[in-house]
Amino acid sequence: MVYEFTKEDLNEIEKIKSRYPEVKPATLPVLWIAQNRFGHVDPEVQRLVAKTLELPEAHVHGVATFYTQYYKEKKGKYVLDVCTCLSCQLCGGYDILHYLEEKLGIKKGETTEDGMFTLNEVECLGACGYAPMLQVTNDKYVNNLTPEKAENLVESLKKGEEPEYEKIEMPLRKNN
Template sequence: MSHFDIERPIVKLPEQQPEQQIPDEELVWTDEEQERIEERKAKYPDPKSAIMDLLWMAQEKYDYLPPEAIRLCADTLDMDYARAYGVATFYTQYYKEEKGKFVLDVCTCFSCQMMGGYDILHYLEEKLGIHKGETTDDGLFTVEEVECLGCCGSAPMMQVTNGPYVHNLTKDKVDALLDDLKDGNMPPFVSVTLPQDEDEMGGNRRSDVEATETYQTPPRSEAVK
């Protein structure tokens, strides 16, 4: 364990009565958004089931979900705030506080953990000078530790701002990614080839990818002897 990690501060509990972040006059849906909401509600037998869709819309609208944005979604569907809050806090893809321009979700679930997920997480923390859950002073990067992202075969890996995956991470690959993001360049949608498909499809089952990456045997974590 690094000296940097040992000095990690204690995480504070959230405020019981947080200060409102979004003015009341902005806590409304536009006519276009109302149309989208009605379309989403119509997909379900119970309109309250559209809460995940509405929370996503609110996050796109406000960039994150302070309590008042979650309440707007709950009130729109005539559901209890506690239920909407439970959904918003269950999924890491919903941001309950302001994040950096680029959110780096590093998977540390079992497969990624064994293959170096924590090595990558700690490398990012030390390189950026922040701990998981924190944002760099320039507002550019937020680092998060997340559960399984469903890409165990290309561990260690991360997701960038609820978007593209970055597979088979190494420290050099992290350095290159950070440089690209600083220049405003998001990574492409990459499909990792499957060995069993290489003869028939070049290893790629997708037709909508921007790039492919050849499957490779994942590494072993530095902490695993």
């Protein structure tokens, strides 16, 4: 597949570049634009970002692989990151993970055949007071999970409905 940025993407990239005295700091936001556009930043997409920013491919690859938030391969439409770190584990994080494995018919790290869901087991997402919790596609948090709540989430997403996400106080995260 040949990846190309749209005209709008390129305009946005030019704006981002103009904010910095040199081009390297634009790597992070331009990788986000690429991930939003293509759903991932696999090696081909990383090459496109490097070419667009006129930076070495090794630099872009280094940045993309440093952050787990960048998907280095194709994922499902929704990526469910289930936290099983200490607080979540003690509050039933593994029950939620295993429930979702059964519900979706996949193991952690896999994507459903219809391409709708990828299920991951992740480390602490900084919302331990709301354990057990999961994150949907690098964005919304679903807190105080129960299997029922996990099921409702999956069913809503399947129907293309935006579930009601609880707002929590996370001053360091722009989306909460």
